[in-house]
Amino acid sequence: MTDTTSQSSLTEKLLQRAAPGRAEFEDLVIVPIFAVIVALIVGALVMLATAVDIETIGRSYLALLQGSLGSVNAISETLTSAIPLVLAGLGLALGFRAGLFNIGAEGQIVVGGIAAVIVGFSFPGLPWIIHLPLALLAGALAGGLYASIAGYLRAATGAHEVITTIMLNLSSYLLLSWMLGLEWMQRPGRSDPVSKSVLPSAELPRLLTDIDPNLRLHAGIFVMIAAVILVHWLLFKTKTGFEYRASGENPDAARYAGMHASAIIVFAMATAGALAGLAGANQVLGVLERATPGFSSGIGFDAISVALLGRSHPVGVLFAGLLFGALEAGGRQMQVDAGVSIDLISIIQALIIVFIAAPLLVRAIFPWGFKKPAGR
């Protein structure tokens, strides 16, 4: 038997955290930076290809910068756009970690928004301290339940959640337009599909109205920050998070370890859906104060990019969400200033993900940033 002093020093040694390797640094920092730069360059090329002249391209990117960071209004817009992206992105990241591709964030946002708006315009006379959290909760619950349909189908029948969630997305748009035509939901006196207004007691108040009443940044930002902290704690400090991650990495090993795979799938989808539903509630209660067709405006799909760019890590998702919020706010400015359609931003976003999800591709294009892997 080894004597106890050398034994304990051996265990001490084993407890030393290995220094983060070069490969990890490359993956987490260099690849995303390159991805964004290349995407912007290709975006410029696309503009060139559609007969936009160089001067306008320059103006567009300048507008992009100004619109996202160039003024208090710009920063307010960036943050306002970022909030639902981060929330939905957290939902997607949680799903990815559990091995689930929740492409259905869009549908969960819609359903969450519907629930939040209904609670929002009902119950007049309720104090805001009850009404607002209730509306938010309704949004989260609705999103969670909607997502758990796909989760249950996956757990019980093996139906791939990519297809089921996309189908649920498409159904949710139809559900929304039907509901907006219902008498008790539609705004009185209007024939177009608009819901009743959310009561002031359920609104997420604007924060910067003292500086300028037009600034749209609202209290949802606190919800967002709380969500980031909560998801981080959930994923890395709790038993449930451990189970999600194990199940995502190796479902067979998770089963062997006694984890209930089916329950994990359903709960992970439900949690992811709840976060997306919360994003929908945010839009309805903080920005729009009502529901209209298309209020989700593609946030669910952008959130996929946010989650991927953020490497499915809560802090990464926060930064990625801020970046995409900036792109969106800047994109709107770009459309106004330079006349370039905001769809260009979607192209840039798609390119960013391509490079994030295929580090090998980035290494192939930019060999000088990276250490050569050991030869075969």
Next chain:
Amino acid sequence: MDVELRGITKRFGPVTANDNVNLTIRAGEVLGLLGENGAGKSTMMNILSGLYSPDEGEILIDGKKVDFEGPGDGIEAGIGMVHQHFMLVPVFTVAENVILGVEPTGKFDYLDLATARKQVRDINEKYGLQVDPDALIEDLPVGIQQRVEILKVLFRSAEVLILDEPTAVLTPQEVEDFFGIVKSLRDAGKAIVFITHKLHEILEISDRINVLRGGRITGEGDPKTMTEKELAEMMVGRPVSFDVEKGPFKPGETLLDVKDLVVLRENDDIAVDHVSFHVRSGEVVGIAGVQGNGQSALIEAITGLQQAVDGTVDFLGKDITHASVRERHRMGMAHVPEDRHKSGMISNFTIYENMVLNTYYEDRFSSGPAIKWPEVLKTSAQYAVDFDVRTPSVYLKAGNLSGGNQQKMVVARELERETKLVIASQPTRGLDVGSIEYIHSRLMHSRDEGDGVIIVSSELDEIMSLSDRVLVMYDGKIVAEFDATAGPLDKNAIGLAMAGVTA
């Protein structure tokens, strides 16, 4: 056709798998290549067949240098490899698998299966293989699947046949049949390379033996004059004892009682057919049998990974037939799974996360919904030291450990708890001799401390040296029971039982 390897060297990163290897293969001769797991045998053969290219050295066929650029080149040159893990498409027929890549065709690239079938039947007759060309691979028993691999190689007019651990999945009787086929191929003028780590087989079948250790050829010999002991020492580099240290046999009360258990496969076929047996404290029960006879399903039903459809399982006096995996775990059942990569560990998780993979919910590691990571870290460092898991840090990803250390990590996790019953499935598969010895000694330690131990293994030698009692499974039933404490075990009788022949 003669083949020579001269100065072959192959590196994978910092590891040198083959180091200046010189080897000669002659027609009409069986060359036995001996080496333990990780010695570099597979690498060398993959180079010969063209799957890998060597970093240094050359290959000569009949004296002329050749360059292989891909797996097709080896086959074209007449070198055919019969892999240890079969390279057969389960949903295709025998004929389709045999002709894949060299298919006979008609007009418009029409796949001529009729011709293929005839050609397969011709080869069958010539070498006595007897395989039905229209059978689906997934319906065939493992011994027959292996013949399909040989058919593939012969179809492509191979002159050199490389057999990589061919007897791993055969019963002793099937091994005899297989040796007959090998001898008839040799007598027909083919060159055979027989790769294995089983000492008595290599002595029986080879005309000449080379020993590979650490990537180098460390010994050559004439099987007629060598002994198993000499070979073992050349293979491992030090004297090897074949006996495992065991305490006296003092069985206690019954821990596990399985009665009339029935377990089904996915397609509703019966995997476990009314099996009954028991395990006592302080006793090692070995379950022998060729893989695929229901052993895995039996273990899954006992550990809770699969539900039995009939029968009962009693553990420590309680009926656990429908208990969850976690409940059985809590009661003291430990399971070292047969495929550590598939179920036993998560490669992308750190060592400390793996160490608590199935204990993270216990009070000592959790408080409320949260996990007490500092506790986890301390405990896993302790376990790693106790079980000789060689790693610079517990923060390392488990996938970066060597096979032996990964298995030791899994064993550490299972045995460091308060256990009553230890179930080890193929616990030393693919490991180097040092790790094998270590794991065997830990299993015996558990048994000496009063645990019941079940070992499932397709390595008959392992079962015979470790068990107090041996059960043989065939076709879902227990067909024989042998008591090791009553006298030495009759390997032949066990082998017959494994093949379904009962006295």
Next chain:
Amino acid sequence: MTAASTTDLAPDAKIDTHKARQARIYGIVLIGLAILVAAVFGYGSEGNATFGLSRPRDPWVIPNLVIPAASFNYIAAAVLAFLGMRQFMRGGSRWSTVSIAVGFALATAAFLVWATAGKSFSLTGMLSATVVAAVPIALGGLAGVLSERVAVVNIAIEGMLLAGAFTGALMGSLLGGWGGLLSAVLVGGMFGFILAALVVTYRMDQIIAGVVITLFVTGVTSYVSSQVFSEYRFLNNAPVFRAWKIPFLGDIPVIGPVLFNQNLFVYGAFILVSVATYYLFYTRYGLRARSVGEHPRAADTLGINVYRTRYINVTLAGMVAGFGGAWFTLGSVGRFDENMTGGLGYIGLAAMIFGRWHPFGALMAALIFGFADSLQQKLAIVRTPIPSEFLAMAPYLATIVVVAGFVGRSRPPAADGKPYVKE
């Protein structure tokens, strides 16, 4: 050694096999349908349902099919109940599948009769619309089959369809119908090639790669559509391929107009499905492709170039999807609208699963989805009590039902979704 089967057990063994459970579930479903049909469709029907079988300009005129609604539905309910009972008493797997298929067909017919009671509509017209609606789904499904048979999951089909539609409109406006069609096929093939590159060479996760390509195509097509097409309308004004009637065959009552008086895309879909079946199952290249999808390492050891096989097949899949995408513009309206594919690419994937990864299976499945789609369109016109939005959801809900395996589980190619790394 083959394992013993459950039939070897003593007959009174109460073993609950998967098949027994499935038979029971089917039985419950059938009885549930019987109750639904009797209570809602039978009881709620009045009058006769009139189905027109001939169209005004057909050479042979066939009288309309007149069905007394209530009687038909009660009989249908009785048949359903019978099938359901049978499941409980003697549910074997072969009969189970046939029974449930017949059951759903009967229930759908009963629904149709109920919805049309007291009114009339053209059955032939609906069948013809079914075939048309099935085209993009079948081609999308075929693209999925070609891709997944080499074990590459292809979520990008939606994007490839959209790219084909867009290119068809743009190039069709500039070069005419055939030029637009060829360009669409080439552009689809290009995206197939890109998917292959991302997945095979750069080892990107297959689902993410598919999603990204679809996002990229959606972004580019929406961008150009709003940036350029709104200003330069002549770029979005492509000719449309009209229907070609096949002489003699096109005059056969009912079948004629449905199958032999359609446009190039319908005929093309049938031809491509046949060619793909021959390729996959009767040529050596198909054998090799399938081996790559089932056991790539085995194929590799036999000298088959796994990477190249995947590239070729996924590019072919892209070309098929490009052709399918061109249908939206060159085969239909001649003008590109943003996101005009509306999820049909994903429904194509469902058709592929439903059709068990076989080209003809995907075609049959696509016809069923097409039927659901044309059914809901007709019913919206006929003004049934159900709101149109829910009818529009029908294809989506049908897709969910299919992929959830309620209509039979099947096995994809074994290596589906996993990247192949050569050592």
